[in-house]
Amino acid sequence: MGAINEIAARLLETGEAKVVIGYGEGSFGSVRPAFARNQEEAEKLIYDKRCTQNLAMYVYKKEISPLRKLAIVANVSTLRGIIRLASENQIKNGDIITLYINELGEVIECKALSEIEICLAEITPEIKPEDKELIDKLDAMTPQERWNFWISEMESCIKCYACRQACPLCYCTQCAVEVNQPQWIPVAANTSGNLEWHITRAMHLSGRCVECGQCGEACPVNIPIHLLPIKLAEEIKNIYGTVSGMKIQESNTLSTFKPDDKENFIG
Amino acid sequence: MxxxxxxxxxxxxxxxxxxxxxxxxxxxxxxxxxxxxxxxxxxxxxxxxxxxxxxxxxxxxxxxxxxxxxxxxxxxxxxxxxxxxxxxxxxxxxxxxxxxxxxxxxxxxxxxxxxxxxxxxxxxxxxxxxxxESIKVPVNKTAIVIGGGVAGIQASLDIANGGHQVILVEKQPSIGGHMSQLSETFPTLDCSQCILTPRMVEVAQHPNITLYTCSEIESMDGFIGNFNVKIRKKAKSVNEKLCTGCGLCTTKCPTKNIPSEFEQGLANRTAIYVPFPQAVPNKPVIDRANCRYFLTGKCKVCQKLCPTGAIDFEQEDEIIDVKAGAIVLATGFEIKNTDFFPEYGYGKYKDVINGLQFERLASASGPTQGAIRRPSDGKTPEKVVFIACAGSRDPAKGIPYCSKICCMYTAKHAMLYKHKVHEGTPYVFYMDIRAAGKNYDEFTRRAIEEDGAKYIRGRVSNIYEKDGKLIVRGADTLLGGKPVEIDADMVVLATAAVSCDGSESLAQKLHVSYDPYKFFAEAHPKLKPVETNTAGIYLAGACQAPKDIPESVAAASGAAAKVICLFSNDELTREPIVAKVNRMPPPIFSTCMGCEMCISICPYQAIDKENITNRNGEVIKTIAKINPGLCQGCGTCVAFCKSKSIDLEGYSNKQVYEEVLALLNN
The missing domain is CATH 3.40.50 (Rossmann fold)
Structure with a gap:
């Protein structure tokens, strides 16, 4: 039994956590999210290289949320997701114990959000090489080529909203796509309507995205949809120097009115 | 249907x-x-x-x-x-x-x-x-006037005489502003202090005016009729309640060589000081940056001498919370110093002085008791050159505007000099004589025709010292640019009037717009000259642009009239075009998720948190709440809200969408 199982068992036994969100063996050699509520379930938790899913999206799900305090097995993007959720007031300090597994495989137990910030302070987030490659390829295109690329990708979207469900930051009880008075985004899966949905999603994530790439992972038709928010995050970092999900008291980069903001980009 | x-x-x-x-x-x-x-x-x-x-x-x-x-x-x-x-x-x-x-x-x-x-x-x-339904907001009938120069004094007195409470906030230890430094005033040559000091005393004694000196605005929030202002009252190190203003401390203070701000550096003051004899309040303050006790930890002479035990070295800055319905900005102006001008010696020639320094020399209460003497050796100057437009109307110096008051006060200076030194010769270098105003042109003509001021139209290229004289080199453009050289004993620069240091940060605190020169901006240059773009905040005097005394006083009375108009209502009516966070039946209560990003995006600080509680008072959900009194209906939050939980009354998403559809479905 590895460290993660021991810690999970202890947290459940002492009642410090009602549930430990982690990873378990799935079928055909895959991993799946697992929710340990007792000793027996705690023993089945695993952690290895296959465990890349950002579990932070479970903490606000209505089935899980009432079970706070929760413990959650975390990789870097989970930590960033939790910090971002905290800065948007979706998590309170003390709601969550994170079991961060670092590069050396050590489990670091963070009970306070400030401890997560300390873990993150040592990390420089990087875009995955394969994503970087595709972003560079898209950057090199003319606007028309890029438009054609996305249009052709959008044709295959079936509007299943798996991208939204997988995102640690899509916590709204009423998503913009569900608003029908007025109906901003068409419900039907057609190319222009799909594009509207994905542009809206990217804009709603701009300045917030923690670059976990889960939306792209979740897509059943393999649209590299995670590139839109990741590219926006990169742009924001370049322009404003801010990276989302690293500090709780971070500024809301694109949603802060400052009287001394320079308006030199106008005219 | x-x-x-x-x-x-x-x-x-x-x-x-x-x-x-x-x-x-x-x-x-x-x-x-x-x-x-x-x-x-x-x-x-x-x-x-x-x-x-x-x-x-x-x-x-x-x-x-x-x-x-x-x-x-x-x-x-x-x-x-x-x-x-x-x-x-x-x-x-x-x-x-x-x-x-x-x-x-x-x-x-x-x-x-x-x-x-x-x-x-x-x-x-x-x-x-x-x-x-239109929105009603109550009006708090107290006004805050920021700045205690002649404009602030006038505005305070007018509002107070209208029967309303006034809080006058002054940065310096005394009210009076620049006008208290002037010797005589154009175009009548009446003594500045003689007409101002009675007003200053009236402020101090007025039952409706509360005066805070050594004080600045720390922060402001709220809206017209309901401003909440924090005032930082800086430690004076003297207990005002105990101090009788006897002045014994100021005579015995061992630190005596601090250049007096009031005398424009032409005389010295002590570390515990009253800025000038007619100061209001007439009680000393300790200048901690220069006080021997605060610098070395030893001295306390003033404390030992004080008969009432008023000296308090432990005193700390005090933050005073006040509520007000209106604010009048009357922070005035500053002038550029002589060190701004490389061509006139970067301020290194003692006898090249600015206009305010000349005022002090000519003033009966000044360091020379009104005798015109050179600051360097105390001799009476035989030739004085006055240079108008020093910095003003000079885009190369970053000041393209006209400082407006210099033409008149330079003529006054030439006159005062001639009245005091009959055998002396005043020279005035000018670009144009701008003497528009009641009795103004007559005044400048008098300076030239009766008092013999020699007006030379042209600019001065440089000044240098030679054998105890200041050689002023310029050109007479009316004589085809003929070079002119004058060996002057003293040079007075009518330096440009500029906005006060700190006016930008004050404007930002008060959400008032300002021009590129950091002067506060009026709501409309013609029809709303004393209003700002922020409702309930008004302008008086030279914080808006260079103004002379009559103009400042007129603007102050104008601003006071606006305040009194506002205070004549118990409630204000506002258009109900404001944003609103949706509310729904339980268990949703509102689709707002309480991410609070709208709070930071709102330019008017109109959004706050609201707790939805059950009957036991337990918080079920925290959502955003928009204060209809503050909201200006700009719609920024509406556009930003991810869950579309905010809508604008009168211009709802639905309404605008239907308008667009009507056009598209032609």
């Missing part, structure tokens, strides 16, 4: 010359939901308004569209007419078929079609209107 009435106005011929109004009316009558449609020559006239009122009563209208001019002028007219007929005024909308159509297009079918299209969009909008 909607029952909409459409009223097409001819606006005399303004609209009907290019739009077929009868046709528009006829087409509008066919729109779904429209039960009445008509056209008339002047809809805003009495008979026009009666048509609307009659139609509302006869046809039981649930909405009105008036297709006429811009809503700027007549929306209130038509909304009032609707209200008089019993229809909620916010169920009336205007389509602008004049500025947006008839005035900008040729006569023709397309123009008529456009007028109809504009009308149609508003019909679709008004179907989605719902009744709104």
């Amino acid at each position: 909607a029952r909409i009435g459409v009223f097409i106005c001819h606006c005399g011929e303004n609209i009907s010359a290019t739009v077929d109004c009868a046709k528009v009316s006829e087409l509008a009558a066919g729109l779904p939901g429209v039960v009445y449609s008509t056209d008339y020559k002047y809809m805003c006239s009495d008979p026009g308004q009666s048509k609307i009122k009659e139609a509302i009563r006869e046809h039981n209208l649930t909405g009105v569209v008036v297709s006429a001019c811009s809503p700027r002028m007549h929306e209130p007219t038509f909304r009032k007419a609707c209200a008089e007929a019993g229809l909620n005024p916010y169920l009336c909308e205007m389509a602008n078929i004049r500025e947006h159509c008839s005035w900008v297009h040729e006569k023709g079918d397309a123009t008529t079609q456009k007028a109809f299209d504009l009308t149609r969009t508003l019909v679709e909008k008004v179907k989605n209107n719902h009744p709104l």
Whole structure:
């Protein structure tokens, strides 16, 4: 039994956590999210290289949320997701114990959000090489080529909203796509309507995205949809120097009115 | 079911010359939901308004569209007419078929079609209107006046005499401002202090005025009628309640060599000091940066001497919370110092002085008791050169504007000099003599014709010292640019008037706009000269632009009148065009997720948190709440809210969407 199982068992036994969100063996050699509520379930938790899913999206799900305090097995993007959720007031300090597994495989137990910030302070987030490659390829295109690329990708979207469900930051009880008075985004899966949905999603994530790439992972038709928010995050970092999900008291980069903001980009 | 009435106005011929109004009316009558449609020559006239009122009563209208001019002028007219007929005024909308159509297009079918299209969009909008009530906000009848110069004094006295409470906040240890430093004033040459100090005393004694000196604005929030201001009252190290103002401490202070701010560095003061003998309040303060005790930890001479034990070295800055309904900004101006001018010696020549220093030399209460003497050796100067436009009207120096007061005070200086030194010769280098104002031109003519000031039209290229004289080299442009060289004993620079240091940060604290030179901006250069863009904040005096005393006083009285007008109401009425966070039945309560990002994006600090609690007082959900008194209806939060939980009353998403659809589904 590895460290993660021991810690999970202890947290459940002492009642410090009602549930430990982690990873378990799935079928055909895959991993799946697992929710340990007792000793027996705690023993089945695993952690290895296959465990890349950002579990932070479970903490606000209505089935899980009432079970706070929760413990959650975390990789870097989970930590960033939790910090971002905290800065948007979706998590309170003390709601969550994170079991961060670092590069050396050590489990670091963070009970306070400030401890997560300390873990993150040592990390420089990087875009995955394969994503970087595709972003560079898209950057090199003319606007028309890029438009054609996305249009052709959008044709295959079936509007299943798996991208939204997988995102640690899509916590709204009423998503913009569900608003029908007025109906901003068409419900039907057609190319222009799909594009509207994905542009809206990217804009709603701009300045917030923690670059976990889960939306792209979740897509059943393999649209590299995670590139839109990741590219926006990169742009924001370049322009404003801010990276989302690293500090709780971070500024809301694109949603802060400052009287001394320079308006030199106008005219 | 909607029952909409459409009223097409001819606006005399303004609209009907290019739009077929009868046709528009006829087409509008066919729109779904429209039960009445008509056209008339002047809809805003009495008979026009009666048509609307009659139609509302006869046809039981649930909405009105008036297709006429811009809503700027007549929306209130038509909304009032609707209200008089019993229809909620916010169920009336205007389509602008004049500025947006008839005035900008040729006569023709397309123009008529456009007028109809504009009308149609508003019909679709008004179907989605719902009744709104105007917002009432209470008015706190206390005014804060920031700055205690002549403008601040005038505004305070006017408001206080109007029966309202005034809090006057002054940065310096005494009120009085620049006017208290002046010797005589143009164009009458009456003594500045003689006319100002009675006003200063009146401020101190007025039952309605609370005076805070050594104080600055720390922060401000709130809105017209309801400002919350924090004032930082800096430690004076002297207990004002105990101090009797006997002045014993100032005579015994061992640190005596601090250049006096009031005397413009021409005399020294002690570390515990009263800025000038007529100061209000006339109680000393300790300048901690120069006090021996604060620098070395030893001394306390003043404390030992003080007969009332008023010296308090432990005193700390105090933050005073005040509530006010209006704010008057009267922070005044500063002048550039002589070190701003490399060509005039970077301030290194002692006998090159600025205008305020000359005022102190000429003042009977000044360091020389009014005798004109050179600061370097105390000799009476035989030739004095006055240079107008030192820095002003010079884009190369970053000050392209005219400082306005210099032409007049330079003429005054030349006159005062001649009156005090009969055998002396005043020279004035000028660009133009700008003496517009009552008795102003007569005054400058007097300086030239009666007092013999030698006016030379041209600029001074440089000044250098030679054998105890200041050699002033310039050109006389009226003589074809003939070089002029004067061996002067003293040079007075009429340096540019600039905004106060710190005016930018004050403007940001108060959310008041300012111009590129950091002078505060008025709401309209002609029709709202004392208002700012922030409702409830007014301008007085030279914080807006360089102004002379009469102008500053007039502006101050203007601002005071605005404040008194505001205070004559117990409540303010505001348009209910404000954003609103949605509320729903349990268990959702609101689709707002409480991410609070709208709080940081709001330019007016109008958004706050609101806890939804159950009957036991437990918090179920925290959501955003918009203060209708603060919200300006800009819609930034509406556009930003990810879950679309905020909407703008009167311009809801639904309304705007329907307008757009009406155009698209042509």
